[in-house]
Amino acid sequence: MQIMTLIEDNLKDNPATGSHPPPGSNFIRAIIEEDNRAGKWNGRVETRFPPEPNGYLHIGHAKSICLNFGLAHDYNGICHLRFDDTNPEKEEQEYVDSIRDSVRWLGYDWGSHQHYASDYFDKLYEFAEYLIKQGKAYVDSLTADEIRALRGTLSEAGTNSPYRERSMTENLDLFRRMKAGEFPDGAHVLRVRIDMSSPNINLRDPVIYRIRHSYHHRTASKWCIYPMYDYTHCISDALERITHSLCTLEFEDHRPLYDWILDELAEVVPCHPQQIEFARLNLTYSVMSKRKLIELVENGLVDGWDDPRMNTLAGVRRRGYTPESIRLFAERIGVSKADSWIEMSVLEDCLRHDLNERATRRLAVLEPLKVVIDNYPENHEEECFAPNHPQKLELGTRTVHLSKIIYIERSDFMEAPSKGYFRLSPGMEVRLRYAYIVKCVNVVKNADGEVVQIHCTYDPGSKSGTPGADQRKVKGNIHWLSAKHARQAEVRLYDRLFSHAHPDAGEQDYKTFLNPNSRKVITAYVEPSLYQIQPEDRFQFERHGYFIADARVTTPEKPVFNRAVTLRDSWIKASG
Numbered sequence: 247m248q249i250m251t252l253i254e255d256n257l258k259d260n261p262a263t264g265s266h267p268p269p270g271s272n273f274i275r276a277i278i279e280e281d282n283r284a285g286k287w288n289g290r291v292e293t294r295f296p297p298e299p300n301g302y303l304h305i306g307h308a309k310s311i312c313l314n315f316g317l318a319h320d321y322n323g324i325c326h327l328r329f330d331d332t333n334p335e336k337e338e339q340e341y342v343d344s345i346r347d348s349v350r351w352l353g354y355d356w357g358s359h360q361h362y363a364s365d366y367f368d369k370l371y372e373f374a375e376y377l378i379k380q381g382k383a384y385v386d387s388l389t390a391d392e393i394r395a396l397r398g399t400l401s402e403a404g405t406n407s408p409y410r411e412r413s414m415t416e417n418l419d420l421f422r423r424m425k426a427g428e429f430p431d432g433a434h435v436l437r438v439r440i441d442m443s444s445p446n447i448n449l450r451d452p453v454i455y456r457i458r459h460s461y462h463h464r465t466a467s468k469w470c471i472y473p474m475y476d477y478t479h480c481i482s483d484a485l486e487r488i489t490h491s492l493c494t495l496e497f498e499d500h501r502p503l504y505d506w507i508l509d510e511l512a513e514v515v516p517c518h519p520q521q522i523e524f525a526r527l528n529l530t531y532s533v534m535s536k537r538k539l540i541e542l543v544e545n546g547l548v549d550g551w552d553d554p555r556m557n558t559l560a561g562v563r564r565r566g567y568t569p570e571s572i573r574l575f576a577e578r579i580g581v582s583k584a585d586s587w588i589e590m591s592v593l594e595d596c597l598r599h600d601l602n603e604r605a606t607r608r609l610a611v612l613e614p615l616k617v618v619i620d621n622y623p624e625n626h627e628e629e630c631f632a633p634n635h636p637q638k639l640e641l642g643t644r645t646v647h648l649s650k651i652i653y654i655e656r657s658d659f660m661e662a663p664s665k666g667y668f669r670l671s672p673g674m675e676v677r678l679r680y681a682y683i684v685k686c687v688n689v690v691k692n693a694d695g696e697v698v699q700i701h702c703t704y705d706p707g708s709k710s711g712t713p714g715a716d717q718r719k720v721k722g723n724i725h726w727l728s729a730k731h732a733r734q735a736e737v738r739l740y741d742r743l744f745s746h747a748h749p750d751a752g753e754q755d756y757k758t759f760l761n762p763n764s765r766k767v768i769t770a771y772v773e774p775s776l777y778q779i780q781p782e783d784r785f786q787f788e789r790h791g792y793f794i795a796d797a798r799v800t801t802p803e804k805p806v807f808n809r810a811v812t813l814r815d816s817w818i819k820a821s822g
């Protein structure tokens with residue numbers, strides 16, 4: 247499989263703000279434009295995003311959402327949100343709500359077009375009776391195992407069920423009694439009569455109805471028979487008059503069944519959408535199957551569905567991703583017919599790209615080291631001015647106070663500097679960002695030999711922003727906070743959830759690749775202005791990365807920050 251790192255082509259305009267690729271720029275657009283030229287749908291473009299409400303949406307779904315809603319938007323069409331709820335045991339209202347939230351958060355609106363497959367249960371039943379009457383469906387009374395055993399293999403044809411030739415009357419009677427609840431689960435199924443020797447196993451008389459005495463989240467106990475996905479999906483598309491039914495490649499072999507069912511029902515459902523398959527998103531350092539995501543949640547390996555390390559949309563949102571960055575990602579990766587892996591760094595770069603433009607800059611010292619400026623007057627403090635955005639001066643400046651004792655980042659001091667280290671070390675000078683040049687004159691250590699405090703002197707003529715002062719250049723430029731003014735805040739340093747690029751590709755259980763360092767909680771010092779913020783406000787902590795005020799626990803009295811992404815990709819070596 248091809249590994250994709252960056253596609254720069256789509257970046258020439260500014261996709262984060264909603265521009266879209268030129269016409270015909272992917273094969274689906276080419277199909278739509280050809281259909282429009284030929285007048286196939288009278289210029290109508292109607293798509294749908296059809297999640298099963300059995301889990302939270304993940305970043306893979308975002309690809310499908312952006313594609314379906316994006317195409318509808320670009321061709322003045324409509325995109326439906328359809329809950330594909332044919333599986334009563336696994337579906338819940340919580341999932342429906344979270345799916346609606348996530349699609350809306352991504353910036354899409356389905357208007358009045360919210361549907362449920364369960365809205366069509368009556369019709370689906372009616373069409374099943376129609377197929378029976380046409381001699382195209384029969385009730386089979388084999389067990390699931392027996393049906394499987396007769397299905398054949400890729401190289402061997404299947405065998406007809408002994409019940410395949412039941413009379414139409416008997417089939418209808420049995421099917422009605424299945425519906426009436428006369429039989430236990432598994433006693434009978436309804437199958438379509440296609441061809442047990444078809445080279446395509448999906449066409450070997452697939453089951454379209456099964457008995458399930460289960461409570462359904464919307465139809466309650468009305469039904470004890472439920473239609474199967476393949477049967478339901480094409481009919482739901484047709485009833486909603488979908489024009490282009492986009493799905494992932496694993497459904498390619500199901501397309502003949504999709505078409506067979508709609509052809510057989512042409513008289514009663516006069517619409518036949520076109521199924522078009524595209525490659526699903528595979529993202530390195532993550533798992534994309536709902537079953538595995540549920541397992542992570544249920545086993546407490548993460549803190550719920552919106553744990554900032556999860557690749558659910560609720561998770562990436564809490565992590566600090568913006569809807570714009572996800573839409574940019576969908577645009578950068580494009581759509582194709584070939585399966586590929588997308589590097590996690592592509593997703594992370596999209597966030598950097600978006601937040602670099604938009605995030606206000608702030609100072610935070612994550613791992614503090616105390617510095618005393620010996621020649622700075624006691625009890626004195628002064629204002630320094632820091633731009634809110636280095637390129638967007640119209641966003642103004644903020645005041646950062648300086649006083650005699652400050653904190654710098656521990657990593658900005660080295661007692662014995664390595665070659666090329668231009669930050670603080672004994673006898674060396676650095677500029678305190680937006681303030682003065684300081685020189686390290688002394689180092690204080692504890693009994694273990696660990697540096698606990700350093701002493702500097704400052705050059706009073708070197709203050710940033712005063713005429714002439716910036717001319718005196720020093721190589722290092724570090725951030726700092728006045729000890730007297732800085733405030734403490736909890737900061738959660740998140741990293742990738744898995745330390746292996748393909749956690750579920752090999753023999754080993756994907757859970758063994760969980761990254762033990764995916765979350766580190768620290769108490770940092772931050773600018774006082776970071777206390778007057780709202781949940782979900784995003785900032786760049788200078789030299790550290792992009793951070794978001796956690797949506798769940800941030801209050802004005804106690805901000806808590808999640809690191810969304812570092813400023814640079816620290817995984818390049820690891821994944822190379």
Ligand code: ATP
Binds near residue numbers: 297299305306492537
């Ligand atoms: P499961 O993991 O249970 O098979 P699913 O991921 O297929 O579920 P659905 O709710 O059926 O989940 O998905 C809704 C839509 O999202 C489908 O049209 C599906 O093709 C699409 N989709 C799901 N995963 C991806 C992915 N990784 N990339 C692109 N589209 C996806």
Ligand code: MG
Binds near residue numbers: 298
């Ligand atoms: Mg699915």
